[in-house]
Amino acid sequence: MGTFEGHISPGVAFYSFGIVFCFQFAREHLLQGRKIKHHEDTKGKSKLGTVYIKIKRFPVDAFLKILYGFGAAMAELFYPPGTNKLHLVNASGRWEYLNEWQHFTMYMSFAVSGVIDIVSQKTMKKRVISLEKAGVAVAFYITALLLFYHRHGKEELEQEAHELLLYASLMMCAVLTIEIWRPYDKRLMWAHTVLVMQLGSWLFHLAFILFPAKGREWDPEDMLNQMVLPIFFCWHIFLNLGVLALIFLSQYLCIKFYKKGTYRTLESSEMQLCSSNDSSDELDLEGSSVTPCGKRLIGNTKDESSPFLMARETTYT
Structure with missing residues (x-):
């Protein structure tokens, strides 16, 4: 991570997840109190529709966390090609490559979080949202701890830049910790989104501050x-x-002007369905029905993937 590419790549990864959150939560907020008119299963009658449904049920976010985390961890030890930093102690008995091993530990914590997501979403009878939130919270606590000690031996400018990154990570830790008990709180979700984007954009900017290509x-x-x-x-x-x-x-303009016929407003009797599920921290994987608060999926689907460990509370098409 102590290179231009080492700051750009995690910055792009964080920011891409933040953009996904923006689209997802904006759509969910705007569609609250609406219900899809056509059942998703009608898409399954064609081969293309079957593929579409399978893709939606695939935990893309968890897979990307594993891919990004493991790939970045391996790059720390074996990039550029021909490099081998797999050892911590050199021939004279002194520690070496400690910065790389700090980055390796940080990246692997996110990869482990992705594994926890897949276990929760695809192997358990009931998806345990609190377990997923705890997994990514631990990853950010590890990141914050390593950032605090990552300042040692650095110049003043680099220390200051990473301290600001540390503040954003600590805020992320606080939000994710609360989300373990309040996974459907919209205010926490928006805070989560902005903080992920802040981490991504600041890492991206740091690459040009610490390693300027020109000038x-x-x-x-x-x-x-x-x-x-x-x-x-x-x-x-x-x-x-x-x-x-x-x-x-x-998203507001898209829903208002281009998809007027896709959704209808829920009746008052349907609006009452979500009251019994507001405090649940687990999602039933079988026979879920839609609620206006978005904690159940439409029909008998199992689309429960969640970007960067955020619970996908609702899936609309």
């Missing part, structure tokens, strides 16, 4: 350079909130 390099001892970093960090917050707002607006 003048930042003086690590210049106090003014250290003072401007928090300003940039705040601008990233505004930027990510703006991106979220634009995605929300695009």
Whole structure:
């Protein structure tokens, strides 16, 4: 991770998950109180429809966490090609490659979180949302701990930049910890989304600050350079909130003008169905029915994959 590519790649991974969250939660919020008119199973009558349903039921987010996490961990030890940093102690008995092993530990914690997702979603009779939330929370606690000690031996500018990353990670830890007991709280979901985007965009920006490809390099001892970093960090917050707002607006316009005939408003009797399920932290995998609060899937489907361990509360087509 101590390279330009090492900051760009996790930044892109975090930000891509954040964009997925934006689209998903905006759609769920706007469709609250609506019900799909046509049953999803009608799509299964064709081969293409069958493939479509199988893809929707595949835990893509969990798979991507494993792919990103394991791939990045291996890159820390074996990139560039021909490199081998698999050992922690050299011939003289001194520690070496500790930075790489810190990054390896961090990436593998997210890969393990992806494995927990798949176990919960595909092997258990009931999906345990709290287990998935706990898995990703532990991954971020590990990340925060390693970021705190990652500052040792670094120049002042790099320390300051990673401290800001540490603050975002600690906020993420707090949100995810609360989500273990309140997995369907929309305020926590939006906070989760913005924080993931903040981590991604800041990592992306750090690559250009610490490893500039062109132009003048930042003086690590210049106090003014250290003072401007928090300003940039705040601008990233505004930027990510703006991106979220634009995605929300695009989903609103799409649903309002292009899919008027796809959904209908739920009757008052149907609206009462969600009251008995509001406090549940497990999803029944068999025979679920839709509720306006989005905690049950339409029909007898098992589409319960969840981007970056966020529970997919509702699936609309």
